[in-house]
Amino acid sequence: MQHSIICMRRGILPVLLYVFLMPLFSFSLQAGTFLEPPQATVSGTVTDTSGNPLAGVNLVVESKNSGTMSDFDGSFAINAGPSDVLVFSMIGFKTLTVPIAGRDEVLVTMEEDVTVLGEVVLNAGYYSVSERERTGNIATVKATVIDKQPVGNPLAAMQGQMSGVNIVQNTGVPGGGFSVEVRGQNFINGVTDPLYIVDGVPFGSQSLGSDDVSRFILGSDISPLNAINPNDIESIEVLKDADATAIYGSRGANGVVLITTKKGRVGKTRFDAHLSTTFGRVSNFVDLMNTEQYLEVRREGVINDGFEAALENPVFDSFWPDITLWDSNRYTDWQQVLIGGTAYRNNAQLSVSGGSAQTQFLVSGALLDETTVFPGDSKYNRATVHSNINHRSSNERFRLNLSTSYTHEDNLVPSIDLSSQAYTLAPNAPALYDEEGNLNWENNTWNNPLASLEEKVGVKSSTLLTNAMLSYELWEGLELRSSLGYTDYRLDSYRTLPSSARNPRFNFTPQNYSSLTTNQSQRTSWILEPQLQWKQQWDVLSMDVLVGTTFQQETTEQLVLRGRGFPTNALINNMAAADEVEARGSSDSDYRYNAVFGRLNLQLLDRYILNLTGRRDGSSRFGPGRQFGNFGAVGLAWIFSKEKLLAESSVLSFGKLRGSYGTTGSDTIGDYQFLDTYTVVGEDYAGVSVLSPTGIFNPAFGWEANNKLEAGLELGFFKSRIFLNAAWYRNRSSNQLVGVPLAATTGFSELTGNFDATVENSGLELDLRSINLSKGRFKWSTTLNLTVPRSRLVRFDGLETSTFANQYVIGEPLSIVKLYRSLGVDPETGQYEIEDFNGDGAITSNEDRQFIADLAPSFYGGLGNTLSWGNLTFDVFLQFKKQEGFNNFRNDAVPGFPRNASVELLDRWQEPGDMKPVQVASSGLVFGVGNGDLQRSSDAAVSDASFIRVRNISLNYKVPMLEKGLEVQVYLQGQNLFTFTRYTGPDPEQTLNSRLPPLRQLTLGLKVGF
Structure with missing residues (x-):
């Protein structure tokens, strides 16, 4: 590692102890304030115009500048004199000034205010900005939206909610990962993960899972974000353009996701309990052949291949047991048997919060227990503890915020996703169990799918995340603060493959087959960010200056072992009992990061805004002379509705033009890529472990760059009852970091380096929200977001002669697939015809894959409506996408194979002259005949996968107050309730039938507060 990257190894423990203990002392010092008897107390309640109590209303005695907040039932108590004036304020309501006039009790009704853009504060990471004054593009989802979705991962709560943010759930199995793209794929290396910041601390979203352990059930993308309880989240902001992300420098190229957890509020100690039960089932089943249809095409395929005589000879029964040995009258709906179960999720959470004006606290704990739709005892358990202490001194110059969360996850699933077998098992396959209740192998004629339940994948992880923010106001307008964070993520997983899970005909024994694979991995990180902020206000000009520096270190370790040959399967979980142990993978890395950053924000006449941000980054992932990079952005905004010509408009209540341009970067290439690297291989040589070279020294490559340009228009009509935010963006990513392929004679497959290639992502984003009706107790509001993305490879020098020539095309998106062009079925031969593009008489992959299909969405978005009547609230949210995807032909293009398939294959060619979309049936036993595999890789395997999905429906009823203090x-x-689509596969977002699709879920919940 280079010594130019600043590293702190010592002195962390004392600082951590100070940070953890300081709030306890502060809390104890403040405890006396809870016990002091009130002096000249004025009490009362605050309600809205419908009579509902308002919690969290800021209450200030105007002359004394002292204050409090209303409790959850709207009540308040404050020391004040008979002639004082009380000022009530709350986001979303008009500020109200109320003279006490000698009263002991004050009843206050606050009126809703839709023109609150200046009061809606958005988290921009290192600073906060009002929605009115922001120059960057920041999308947000609040707790009011997250809490209405019965999900276990915060990414699931974001699906469809934000323009420019495309999130796809990779599997319906608990603990699985998500694919996230913020404004498209910027880099050829395929990395699209944004930077995640949780309460100011970077959170590693890269999975530490291993393909050797969990590839066939969860993939290797076990999402670390499962450790974050959605019920603990206050808001999620996504930073998209250069103005919002450049202050994060090299880490902001793919966008930044800021997760802010909930905090305590001023008021009496409050207890909240939250209980919910969820039922989940697969939302859609594929229309497969029944037994009669299946056997018809199977026999036809065998006969077409010339095996009609052999079909009648018992000697050949083992070639087609489904036709000759199994019960031809038997029918099993394997989708119902293997993935048709009901998954249950039980969630329980208890929290306690409260505090004085100086110190507030919140402590919550949650337990989640979830099963799957698979048969067997699969289960996922999660325990979460979250705490927050917020303290400020009586003179409000010193502030401290401490946030800590700890999560333990335990996931036990079968080693294989049974979905693929559910879609392909013959409908007349034998019973799963024999008469004695044992697994039925039907005279060794099939592989019982439930045998895979004997193979287990266990994943245990623990996540500790803590952050402390300390600040001190040196003098008015000048604040010194520092953020200190620490994360520890540990994942231990295993996969057992006992011999009992295999067909007895193979004569497998524990000694010659059984194996145990383990993965032990850990990622720890600490970050320290001292900052200085100066705010100054003059007559017509205000200025906000922020400077800071970042010191970060991350260490990752991973060891994957495989043991084989166990005396018995009973000892398979004990690696010490294995006859042979090999290292499947061993790695450790140390990443060090150092940066300085700054921001200058100027506002003139409350309408002209300039925002400058910059960052100089240093990364240990680059070689000498290449470690540092400079990034920055400029943002401009003009609030033209403040001009005299429009200031008195009764229609246009707000108007703003904004724009930004800047550069962010990326170093997401892994550690040590510029060095000669080695790894331990499984084999030994004379009892000594063997090191194998895996990387070549190359200090010449440097930072990827992403140049971002954006223009935006924000309009508010009729006192912002209708608010429109439209944006056009263009991102150009260059100096691409990819693996440069090497000749096999070098002994290495690739060399990490920079390609002179440019990728452009552009598009239009539209966000609309409206208050359609607000009359008395009835309210109706709507939100709409729409994204129209476009992407293309602008340049790639030497593409035609590179190994990427068959993958990318200049002028086309990175998301394309190159396919053959299908000419349909020849009516005379019954075989698929494929276009010979170059006319050489042969169909070859490189020359004849000339049809281009783009599998990225053409547009996507979401539409939400909220209707409330008094204590009853109804929400419905629709997600939509216009896209293409692989259809059933991608899995099966030829009828008659020994596997079930879609009923679409029944419309097949049977005799000369037939004009059919599907070729003649074949048994699959004759190799090299027909173009079935080419058809599976042709344009016929791609079709419309657009959909409109009822992503979420929520019905909430607030029980009228039974007694004072009880809520x-x-x-x-409901989640994923209905999907309207022409797509015939299981799910239009998962167009390969190999993984369990997201489930349809129904949740019943209860919240109690007192």
Whole structure:
């Protein structure tokens, strides 16, 4: 590692101890304030115009500048004189000034205010900005939206909610990962993960899972974000353009996701309990052949291949047991048997919060227990503890915020996703169990799918995340603060493959087959960010200056072992009992990061805004002379509705033009890529472990760059009852970091380096929200977001002669697939015809794959409506996408194979002259005949996969107050309830039938507060 990267190894423990203990001392010093008897107390309640109590209303005695907040039932108590004036304020309501006029009790009704853009504060990471004054593009989802979705991962709660953010759930198995793209794929290396910041601390989203352990059930993308309980989240902001992301420098190229957890509020100690039960099932089943249809095409395929005589000879029964040995009248709907179960999720959470004006606290704990739709005892358990202490001194110059969360996850699933077998098992396959209740192998004529339940994948992980923010106001307008964070993520997983999970005909024994694969991995990281902020206000000009520096270190370790040959399967979980142990992978890395950053924000006449951000980054992932990079952005905004010509408009209440341009970067290439690297291989030589070279020294490559340009228009009509935010963006990513392929004679497959290639992502984004009706107790509001993305490879020098020539095309997106062009079925031969593009008489992959299909969405978005009537609230949210995807032909293009398939294959060619979309049936036993595999890789395998999905429905009822201090809510929620699509596969977002699709879920919940 280079010594130019600043590293702190010592002195961390004392600082951590100070940070953890300081709030405890502060809390104890403040404890006396809770016990002091009130002096000249004025009490009362705050409600809205419908009579509902308002919690969290800021209450200030105007002359004394002292204050408090209303409690959850709207009540308040404050020391004040008979002639004082009380000022009530809350986001979303008009500020109200109320003279006490000698009263002991004050009843206050606050009126809703839709023109609150200046009061809606958005988290921009290192600083906060009002929605009115922001120059960058920041999308947000609040707790009010997250809480209405019965999901276990915060990424699931974001799906469809934000323009420019495309999120796809990779599997319906608990603990699985998500694919996230913020404004498209910027880099050829395929990395699209944004930077995640949780309460100011970077959170590694890269999975530490291993393909050797969990590839066939969860993939290797076990999402670390499962450790974050959605019920603990206050808001999620996504930073998209250069103005918003450049202050994060090299880490902001793919966008930044800021997760802010909930905090305590001023008021009496409050207890909240939250209980919910969820039922989940597969939302759609594929229309497969029944037994009669299946056997018809199977026999036809065998006969067409010339095996009609052999079909009648018992000697050949083992070639087609489904036709000759199995019960031809038997029918099993394997989708119902293997993935048709009901998954249950039980969630329980208890929290306690409260505090004085100086110190607030929140402590919550949650337990989640979830099963799958597979048969067997699969289960996922999660325990979470979250705490927050917020303290400020009586003179409000010193502030401290401490946030800590700890999560333990335990996931036990079968080693194989049974979905693929559910879609392909013959409908007349034998019973799963024999008469004695044992696995039925039907005279060794098939592989019982439930045998895979004997193979287990276990994943245990623990995540510790803590952050402390300390600040001190040196003098008015000048604040010194520092953020200190620490994360520890540990994942231990294993996969057992016992011999009992295999067909007895193979004569497998524990000694010659059984194996145990383990993965032990850990990622720890600490970060320290001292900052200095100066705010100054003059008559017509205000200035906000921020400077800071970042010191970060991350260490990752991973060891994958495989043991084989166990005396018995009973000892398979004990690696010490294995006859042979090999290292499947061993790695450790140390990443060090150092940066300085700054921001200058100027506002003139409350309408002209300039925002400058910059960062100089240093990364240990680059060689000498290449470690540092400079990034920055400029943002401009003009609030033209403040001009005299429009200031008095009764229609246009707000108007703003904004724009930004800047550069962010990326170093997401892994550690040590510029060095000669080695790894331990499984084999030994004379009892000594063997090191194998895996990387070549190359200090010449440097930072990837992403140049971002954006223009935006924000309009508010009729006192912002209708608010429109439209944006056009263009991102150009260059100096691409990819693996440069090497000749096999070098002994290495690739060399990490920079390609002179440019990728452009552009598009239009539209966000609309409106208050359609607000009359008395009835309210109706709507939100709409729409994204129209475009992407293309602008340049790639030497593409035609590179190994990427068959993957990318200049002028086309990175998301394309190159396919053959299908000419349909020849009516005379019954075989698929494929276009010979170059006319050489042969169909070859490189020359004849000339049809281009783009599998990225053409547009996507979401539409939400909220209707409330008094204590009853109804929400419905629709997600939509226009896209293409692989259809059933991608899995099966030829009828008659020994596997079930879609009923679409029944429309097949049977005799000369037939004009059919599907070729003649074949048994699959004759190799090299027909173009079935080419058809599976042709344009015929791609079709419309657009959809409109009822992503979420929520019905919430707030029970009228049974007694003072008690609040009860009951709710019914649905997730992925209905999907309207022409796509015939299981799910239009998962167009390969190999993984369990996201489930349809129904949740019943209860919230109690007192």
